[in-house]
Amino acid sequence: xxxxxxxxxxxxxxxxxxxxxxxxxxxxxxxxxxxxxxxxxxxxxxxxxxxxxxxxxxxxxxxxxxxxxxxxxxxxxxxxxxxxxxxxxxxxxxxxxxxxxxxxxxxxxxxxxxxxxxxxxxxxxxxxxxxxxxxxxxxxxxxxxxxxxxxxxxxxxxxxxxxxxxxxxxxxxxxxxxxxxxxxxxxxxxxxxxxxxxxxxxxxxxxxxxxxxxxxxxxxxxxxxxxxxxxxxxxxxxxxxxxxxxxxxxxxxxxxxxxxxxxxx
Amino acid sequence: xxxxxxxxxxxxxxxxxxxxxxxxxxxxxxxxxxxxxxxxxxxxxxxxxxxxxxxxxxxxxxxxxxxxxxxxxxxxxxxxxxxxxxxxxxxxxxxxxxxxxxxxxxxxxxxxxxxxxxxxxxxxxxxxxxxxxxxxxxxxxxxxxxxxxxxxxxxxxxxxxxxxxxxxxxxxxxxxxxxxxxxxxxxxxxxxxxxxxxxxxxxxx
Numbered sequence: 001x002x003x004x005x006x007x008x009x010x011x012x013x014x015x016x017x018x019x020x021x022x023x024x025x026x027x028x029x030x031x032x033x034x035x036x037x038x039x040x041x042x043x044x045x046x047x048x049x050x051x052x053x054x055x056x057x058x059x060x061x062x063x064x065x066x067x068x069x070x071x072x073x074x075x076x077x078x079x080x081x082x083x084x085x086x087x088x089x090x091x092x093x094x095x096x097x098x099x100x101x102x103x104x105x106x107x108x109x110x111x112x113x114x115x116x117x118x119x120x121x122x123x124x125x126x127x128x129x130x131x132x133x134x135x136x137x138x139x140x141x142x143x144x145x146x147x148x149x150x151x152x153x154x155x156x157x158x159x160x161x162x163x164x165x166x167x168x169x170x171x172x173x174x175x176x177x178x179x180x181x182x183x184x185x186x187x188x189x190x191x192x193x194x195x196x197x198x199x200x201x202x203x204x205x206x207x208x209x210x211x212x213x214x215x216x217x218x219x220x221x222x223x224x225x226x227x228x229x230x231x232x233x234x235x236x237x238x239x240x241x242x243x244x245x246x247x248x249x250x251x252x253x254x255x256x257x258x259x260x261x262x263x264x265x
Numbered sequence: 266x267x268x269x270x271x272x273x274x275x276x277x278x279x280x281x282x283x284x285x286x287x288x289x290x291x292x293x294x295x296x297x298x299x300x301x302x303x304x305x306x307x308x309x310x311x312x313x314x315x316x317x318x319x320x321x322x323x324x325x326x327x328x329x330x331x332x333x334x335x336x337x338x339x340x341x342x343x344x345x346x347x348x349x350x351x352x353x354x355x356x357x358x359x360x361x362x363x364x365x366x367x368x369x370x371x372x373x374x375x376x377x378x379x380x381x382x383x384x385x386x387x388x389x390x391x392x393x394x395x396x397x398x399x400x401x402x403x404x405x406x407x408x409x410x411x412x413x414x415x416x417x418x419x420x421x422x423x424x425x426x427x428x429x430x431x432x433x434x435x436x437x438x439x440x441x442x443x444x445x446x447x448x449x450x451x452x453x454x455x456x457x458x459x460x461x462x463x464x465x466x467x468x469x470x
Binding site: 001002003004005006007008010028031032035036038039040048050052076099100101102103105106186187188 | 267269285286287289292308309310313316319322323324325327328329330332333335376379393394395397398399
């Protein structure tokens with residue numbers, strides 16, 4: 001199918017982008033999620049504001065003990081090592097398994113997070129990594145913990161007049177242990193269950209369970225999960241009574257594998 | 266809705282066109298510029314038939330608006346006539362029965378060329394993973410995967426052992442492999458272009 005008609009605007013700077021947003025425009029980045037929804041006419045915005053050309057929309061900068069990643073940075077750039085250090089290593093491995101390379105060449109980390117598809121990879125991984133979303137609105141920048149960013153299916157904590165400008169990641173110690181497992185029926189397909197675990201030396205591990213047709217479930221203290229992932233899976237699944245039996249089995253498997261990875265030396 | 270004026274290069278030629286905001290790049294290429302080698306399959310980014318190169322990297326042209334390609338350099342399957350890696354892939358696809366109806370083939374070739382240049386060390390599992398974004402409904406994937414692997418293998422032996430080889434050395438090294446179809450110019454160019462890509466990658470590290 002072809003999209004319903006819409007108007008196209010290319011803001012010249014960030015204030016211009018915010019003005020377009022206030023006038024009701026839908027922001028667009030790589031359009032690798034929005035594009036299909038437009039083609040299927042599931043989304044029919046009046047105007048799309050194309051953010052791709054804005055200054056500093058893409059790019060990675062180290063600022064003190066944090067790494068700031070412009071929302072327009074592509075998955076392919078992250079896959080190819082744009083983010084430094086241990087957290088970059090983790091993110092590169094995650095990025096490699098997002099959709100397909102031609103999609104990763106266009107799709108962006110910020111677009112994916114702001115789109116908030118429950119099955120999307122960054123929606124699960126960024127809360128686990130302790131990221132912060134940087135929103136830009138008429139009153140300047142606002143910091144939102146990634147754990148509180150996705151509030152529902154395709155719903156986020158962004159106000160109607162705010163854009164996602166960047167995400168900020170903590171620099172992780174080389175000894176940070178990571179587990180990430182997702183089930184896709186085919187390489188590049190949407191996940192049917194995603195689990196990830198981050199274990200930092202001297203801290204309680206954090207885990208996220210996602211892709212369950214709901215916003216990600218963040219487990220801030222995942223010590224019980226690390227100790228007995230099978231028993232914890234049964235307990236956690238009580239919170240998802242509508243999942244089918246095969247999906248429950250995959251959730252348990254995802255938790256078990258991600259814990260095993262994060263437990264390995 | 267009013268049309269927007271964009272200018273882009275397509276296969277090296279400057280194009281200045283008016284497009285509807287909702288127009289996807291694939292539709293501009295096929296309908297406006299009559300480059301029908303780019304195929305449209307699923308129209309939501311899953312099947313890979315519409316894969317073209319934008320600014321040197323493969324992209325889905327069915328979910329990339331033409332309006333967002335203002336200033337971009339686009340290369341479609343028609344623009345790879347002189348490309349040595351693509352020549353090697355075309356031969357390998359024919360030899361390995363990697364196509365039947367041909368609908369998926371332009372997208373397959375653009376994706377495969379990226380794999381050969383970006384991942385010279387890819388094994389079969391990696392080639393299957395990387396090519397998973399291109400669907401074929403005729404032959405299945407064995408011939409396609411074999412074709413990509415054969416181009417990788419031909420380039421790899423020399424590329425890994427002799428990263429600084431020049432044309433004379435590549436000819437010498439490849440002398441143990443006979444070809445009765447094309448002669449050796451395309452084959453040597455293919456190996457040299459993989460070497461060059463690898464040298465660029467090493468230099469930028």
